[in-house]
Amino acid sequence: MTTTPHARNHIDxxxxxxxxxxxxxxxxxxxxxxxxxxGGAAEARASIDAARRAFETGDWARDRDLxxxxxFEMSDRMAARRDELxxxxxxxxxxxxxxxxxxxxxxxxxxxxxxxxxxTESGRASEVKPGLxxxxxxxxxxxAGVIAPWNSPVxxxxxxxxxxxxxGATVALKLPAQTALxxxxxxxxxxxxxxxxxxxxxxxxESGSAGARLIxxxxxxxxxxxxxxxxxxxxxxxxxxxxxxxxxxxxxxxTPMIVFDDADLDAAVPVLTKAIxxxxxxxxxxxxxxxxxxxxxxxxxxxxxxxxxxxxVGPGSDPSSEMGPLIDQANADRVDNEIADAAEYAKILVRxxxxxxxxxxxxxxxxxxxxxxxxxxxPIVQExxxxxxxxxxxxxxxxxxxxxANATEFGLAAAIWTxxxxxxxxxxxxxxxxxxxxxxxxVVVDQMEEGGFKQSxxxxxxxxxxxxxxxEIKHIVHLAPRIA
Numbered sequence: 001m002t003t004t005p006h007a008r009n010h011i012d013x014x015x016x017x018x019x020x021x022x023x024x025x026x027x028x029x030x031x032x033x034x035x036x037x038x039g040g041a042a043e044a045r046a047s048i049d050a051a052r053r054a055f056e057t058g059d060w061a062r063d064r065d066l067x068x069x070x071x072f073e074m075s076d077r078m079a080a081r082r083d084e085l086x087x088x089x090x091x092x093x094x095x096x097x098x099x100x101x102x103x104x105x106x107x108x109x110x111x112x113x114x115x116x117x118x119x120t121e122s123g124r125a126s127e128v129k130p131g132l133x134x135x136x137x138x139x140x141x142x143x144a145g146v147i148a149p150w151n152s153p154v155x156x157x158x159x160x161x162x163x164x165x166x167x168g169a170t171v172a173l174k175l176p177a178q179t180a181l182x183x184x185x186x187x188x189x190x191x192x193x194x195x196x197x198x199x200x201x202x203x204x205x206e207s208g209s210a211g212a213r214l215i216x217x218x219x220x221x222x223x224x225x226x227x228x229x230x231x232x233x234x235x236x237x238x239x240x241x242x243x244x245x246x247x248x249x250x251x252x253x254x255t256p257m258i259v260f261d262d263a264d265l266d267a268a269v270p271v272l273t274k275a276i277x278x279x280x281x282x283x284x285x286x287x288x289x290x291x292x293x294x295x296x297x298x299x300x301x302x303x304x305x306x307x308x309x310x311x312x313v314g315p316g317s318d319p320s321s322e323m324g325p326l327i328d329q330a331n332a333d334r335v336d337n338e339i340a341d342a343a344e345y346a347k348i349l350v351r352x353x354x355x356x357x358x359x360x361x362x363x364x365x366x367x368x369x370x371x372x373x374x375x376x377x378x379p380i381v382q383e384x385x386x387x388x389x390x391x392x393x394x395x396x397x398x399x400x401x402x403x404x405a406n407a408t409e410f411g412l413a414a415a416i417w418t419x420x421x422x423x424x425x426x427x428x429x430x431x432x433x434x435x436x437x438x439x440x441x442x443v444v445v446d447q448m449e450e451g452g453f454k455q456s457x458x459x460x461x462x463x464x465x466x467x468x469x470x471x472e473i474k475h476i477v478h479l480a481p482r483i484a
Contacts, residue, residue, distance in 0.1 A: 007036035007184030009043055009205060010191050012050035013198030018043060022207050024180045027094040027325040028315035028363040036180035039204035044211035047172035047202035048220050051143040054170045054199030061140045061168040064118050070195035071115030071166060077189050079108050085189075089154060089182050090316040094324040094364070097316050099279055106444075107155045110462075113446040114166040117467060133478040138471045140168030141246060142222035145215035147236075149228045150178035150327055151282040151386075154186055160225035160248070161201070163466035169223070170200045172215055177207035178327050219243045223470055226250075227284075229384070230409070230455045237458075248459035248469040250451055252384040253284040253412030256405035257441065258395075258427070261295040263417035265303060267439065273307040275415075275441045277323045277368050281388035282331075284456075285413045285435075285442055289381065289391050290370075291401055297394045301349060301372070304392070308350045308368045314360065325364040326387060332364040335387035339369050342380040346373040349392060376407040384410070398423070402430045411453030415441050434460075 007024070008015045018037035026033055055061055078085070082104055090100035125135035144164040148157035153175055161171045175183040183205045190201050204211060215221055216239040223246035226236050230252040240247060257272055259265075275287025292300045314321035326332045336354035352369030355361055368388035371380055381391055395401040405414055414433040416424045424438040432453045437443060444450055449463035459469050 004032060005034040005181060007034060007180045007205065009037050009039050009203065010187040011043060011046045011202045011204065012053075013191075015191075016043070016046075018204075022177050022180065024092060024177070025328075026091055026363075027327055028091075028317070028365070030329075030362055033092055034181050036177065036184065036205055038177060038208075039174075039206045039211050040208060041210040041214050043204035043206070044172065044174065044214040044218075047204060048143060048145070048215065048218055050199040050202045051170035051172045052220050054197060055140070055142055058197050058200070060170060060197055060200050064121075064168070066195065066197075067166055067168060068115045068118040070193055070200075071111055071118060071162065073195050074190060074193045075108050075111040075115065077192050078104070078111065081185070081189055082108065085154065085182070085185055088185055089179070090324075092182050093150065093153070093179055094327060095279060095316060096321050096324045099324075100316070103152050103155045107158045110155070110158055110446050111162050114162040114466075117163070117464065118166040120464075122464070131480045131482065133480065135476050135478075137474045137476060138167075138467075139474055141470050141472050142169060143220060144169040144171050144470050145218075145221040145224045146171055146173045147212050147215065147224065147226045147228070148173070148175055150176040151279060153179045153182055156227045157186070159461050159466075160227070163461065164223075164225065164470040165200070167467045167470035169470045171202065172221065173201070173203040174212050174215060175203065175205050177205055180205045213239060216240050217243070221245060223248065225461075225469065233457070246469065248461065250284065250457045250459075250461060251412075251455060252410055253286070253452065253456055254289055254381070254384055254408045254410040255285050255287050255413045255415065256289045256291050256431075257287040257415045258401050258405060258417065259290065259292045259296070259300060260401075260416070260418040260420070260423065261293045262419045263296070264419060264439070265296065265300060268417045269300070269303050269307055271441050272304055273311065276308065276370075276390045277311055277388045278442070280323055280326050280366070281368070282327065282386050283442075284384075286385075287390065287415065287441055288385055289393060289405075291393045291395055291404055293401070294394050294396050301392060305349050305370055308352070308370055311368055313355065313365055313367055315363065323368070323388065326366060327364065329364050331387065332366050335366050335385065335389060338380070338385065338387075339371070339389060342371050342373070342378070345375070345378055346371045346380060346391075352389065376404055382408050398427055402427060406430075406432045409455040412451075412456035413437070
C-alpha cells in the first residue's frame, strides 16, 4: 500500500499538526500529492509567542557570531537537499525543472550572503562637541512576521527571513497551501540547523487568511514583510496601522520591456519570450508589456508571435517542456477569460489561453498570448495578469516610451533594449521603476537592493538595505565629565 506524504508545521522547535487537514495536488495532472496540516490563527498565535520568547530570553538578538553560524549551516543543509527540493518544487508548483533549480540555487547563495552580513556592523560615532560623544547602534526590531506567496515560495520566503535572522530578529512565517509539501521540506531544512535556537524560526502553512491577519495585526509582531499582490498589500498596510509596526511590501508589477529601433532583435526576442513565459508568467517581474518603437514594430510583431506560438507547453516531467502549468485550474480559467475579454477592445496576435483537448487538458495548462493594444487605460495594460500574457504597444519617441511605460500604478521593474550607449541612462532615469535592466531581464543579485516604486511596494529587500527593514537605530549620547 502506497502512502502519500503528510506535511506538518514547525513551531517552537516542535512538529505540529492542525485541526484541519488539506490536500496538495499536482497542477499538471490534478493528482493528489499528499496532505498537510492546514494552519490558521492558533498556529500564528503559537508562532508569534515562540518568536517573542526566543527574542526576549535567548542570545539570538545579541550574538552575531551565532547568527552567522546558523545561516551558514542553513545554506549548507539546503545545498545538501537541493535536488530533492528542486524536484518537489517543480512537481507541486508546476515550474519546469530548470526554473525550479534556478529558484533553489539563488536561495542557497542568498542565505550565505546574509550569514556574512550578520558579521558586519554599521553605525557612526563622533565627538560632536568637546566631551560630548554621540553614536548610533543598530538593534534588531524584535519579531518579524513573514508572509510569502506560492509562485516562488522558497526564494521569496528566504528573501525576507534570511535578512531578518541576520539582523537578530526572530521569525513567524506563513506560507500558502498551494505549495504545502515544498513548504514542509523548507521547514525541515531550517529545523535541522543545530546552531538555530528553539523558537527563533517558526513556520506554518495556511490555506485561509486567519493566521496571516493575526500576524499583521498582533502588537507582538514588530515588522511585517509581505510579498504578493498590491490589493492584499493595501489590506495588510491598513491592518497593521493601529500598531504602527514596520512594513516591508514587495507587491505587483507590470514590467514594460522597451524595445527601440536600434535594438538587437536576435538577442531580444528569446529574452522577451522568456520574460513572458518564465514561471508561466506567474512572476511579479514578468515582461508583461512589450513596448516597441514604430520602425521595427512589424518585424518584432512577427518574430515574437512566432516565438510564443512555438513555446512547448507541458509538465515538468517532460524534458522537452519549456513552460509548465499555472498553479491551478481556477487560475487557468481566469487567464483564458481575461484574454477573451481583451478581444473586445484589442487585437489578438497570439490567442493562447486554456488547453482544453489532449492529455494536457487534465492540468492547468495555458498557451502564451500576445495582445496588441493602443489605449494604455485598458484593463489588459493596467492590471497584473499573473499568467503568460503580454501586451504589444507601439511608441514613436523616447518621451512617448517613457510616458507609456509610466502609465500604470506599478513601478517594480522595466527593461530597455538598445545599442545606444547613452539611452539606457537617459531613459532609465525617467522610468518609475525600482529596477531597470539594459539589454537583459530578471537579473537580480543578492548584493543589490530590490523593490518597487508607486503601488509596487514599500521598502527594499536584497542588499544591505534589507537588514534595515528588521532593525531599529538607537542614538546614544554620552557627556564625559571634565577632568578636574
